[in-house]
Amino acid sequence: MAMTTLSSPVLALTDITKRFGDVRANQRVTWTLDAGRIYALLGENGAGKSTLMSILAGRYQPDGGEIHLRGSPVRFLSPAQALASGIGMVYQRFMLVEPLTVAENILLRRGPIRGKRTRDIRQIRELAERYGLLVNPLAPVRTLTMGERQRVEILKLLYRQAEILIFDEPTAVLTHAEIDSLFDVFRQLKEEGKTVVFITHKLEEVMAVADEIAVMRRGRMVSRVAAAQVRSHHDLARMMVGREVILSVQKPPVAIGEAVLTAMGLSGPAGADRLKFQDVDFEVRRGEIFTITGVAGNGQEQLVAALAGLAPMAAGTVSFRNRAYTAARWRRRTGDGLAYIPEDRDRTGSIDAFTLVENFMLTRLDAFGGALWVRRRRAARATAAAVRDFSIQGGGIRGLAAHLSGGNRQKLILARELSRRPDLLIAEQPTQGLDVRATEEVWQALLRQRASAAVLLVTGDLKEALTLSDRIAVMFRGRILDIVSAREAADIDRIKLLMAGLGKRE
């Protein structure tokens, strides 16, 4: 072992290996991290990034390999041990106890000690101000936005004097403004000599803030480059998937047809203290992708739940395939024609413990079975066709959905919903958390669907909205502020203003 000098790495991973059953999540991964640098860890879904980071943070135990912290070997049996050594992680799913306050979450380990409370809270406020992590220490976590929760997570680590901070897809739940301020925090941490590692799928983020880029593919570390040496997004995309990917999507023109869905004066949800969406009017026509976008929490979630028939509406009428429904009758509507791809593909969209075939039958039981029988063979054939057409990888049609990666699971759901030949396809955040290749495949499928159906896309990803949409509606505080066609740069600026609640046309 070399002598520990100032220039030696703060953390060195050597030949880290981790298996989950038959799956080799990490294979002999070697990586070194220096103090005062920001690292981006890239890779497709299921490449082993989260596993590697969880090993660093003490959540998982490696099956082989060594970790050296400042030159001496370490082995973390729990997150507590890693944190005590200065390594902390902000997980994709925030590790916050929702009913407790911000301060209680930060002080959880020690527990609040009476009398010292005011001092602790002052300390938290000071820390928050120093890093620009503005959040009220006395607010219950359940009242906070995703961005604020993330700040609490960072404060938790800083309060415990973490020197190496790991972030698993930190930007996935953030708005544009929040992403910018998160990156400011990254830069300040770097200036103070701390090490920042973040996992991401978004290439532009990598270019914006990282000093060094590491790419993982199928459990292995395949390349490490200084950010300055990367010339284009294409370089990075190629490193990630190992082939040239097209980032601009072909969008063949399709004739716009009649209105399939017309929403008039929708408000809801019914029975809530406060309406989450109000007086929403729009129509979606056959042959177009109509997008509803906005900063998360402006009523899109509730609107789409109501349109999908999952939650009751308070008022308004919906006209679908030339039939008008009142708010109450829309929810009780039966019959086909509408397919829905929910945001939560793991819980709402599919069932872990079911095989691919069983999952494929979930929304198509009318086609594959009756009260007393199930047409298993027919379902298996249809599933096999979907697996082939959408190149769904993992376990075969008799494998469990639980073993599919995010992208493959989304493709299965997409294939299932499209096989219903809907007149209207509602897709909610269809590429959230997917890698470049899977995103592209989902996009292509949505664009193809325009030929026979109307597509209602609900997304917070502006790039996705601009790439796919024919028209974009921007929601702010429960209302559609405007519907923009988004063909020119001026439109894009307008959409950004609308998302911030500005620029409403009078």
Add this chain to the structure above:
Amino acid sequence: MIEDLAFIGQIAVKSSIAVLLATLGEIVAERSGILNLGVEGMMLTGALCAAAAGIATGNPILAVAAGTLAGGLLALVHGFFAVTLRVNQVLSGLALTLLGMGVTSFLGRPLIGIAPGVRLRAVPIPGLADIPVIGDIFFRQSPLAYLAYVLVPLCWYWIFHTGTGLKIRAVGEDAAAVDAAGIDVFRIRYLCTFAGGLGAGLAGAYLSLSYTPGWKESMTGGQGWVAIAMVIFATWNPLRAVVGAFLFGGLTALQFYFQAVGVELVPAYVLKMLPYLLTIAVMILVNVGPGRRFGGPAALGVPFSREG
């Protein structure tokens, strides 16, 4: 009239203590996310061990300690299944109840009909006991009732105003978050499961040493189940558990009262049913009321494991 009221009140308190103690214990366990449906079994075991230790030693402290500890140890069995092996907590709890019922009915056979070794009689508290009506109702009770009076605020303070209590509530809400914060989830859950068992064991000891001294098969008569319902009624708050337990005790007392005065307004069997009907009514009310604020621990019954 006043005497009747004092009489009913005194019996009501007396009849509520076992449910109260068991409820307190179960609140602690459930706050940490451990659903233990074995309360009935732990109470029976506590009652039997307390009675047996009383007969063997004649020492009231040893008898109470034996009953309490027996409940705690049985709870650790549930802890092993629920925390370490991560099996379905409902099944494990039900098994515990069945085990407790079977074992006590078998091992308790020789004790049936034997004079109790320890009788914890009502001890009037000097001064307080002389307050009209109130004194009769609250301060002419068993020492274990006084212990329950003290445990209620202690439990409440522990859960809501100490660092340990914060950890307990946090584990019950989101074990993974607590683990990530560097706290030993397993230790807290074992501790709370054990504490829950102590409560049930103490409740059992109260029944066999104080309420109706001596061992009788199935002497808890479903009070363990009432306690589980009362946890929900109390919305996992020890202070509110007092109200639930007193309601239960009150209905039981009414039944005794009508028997004593010899009037049968309603058949005695209907009165005996009332506490359980109340429990069912409470469950319905808590869950369908307009301001439906449940307040249960989010991770109740959810096992924790770090990998996977």
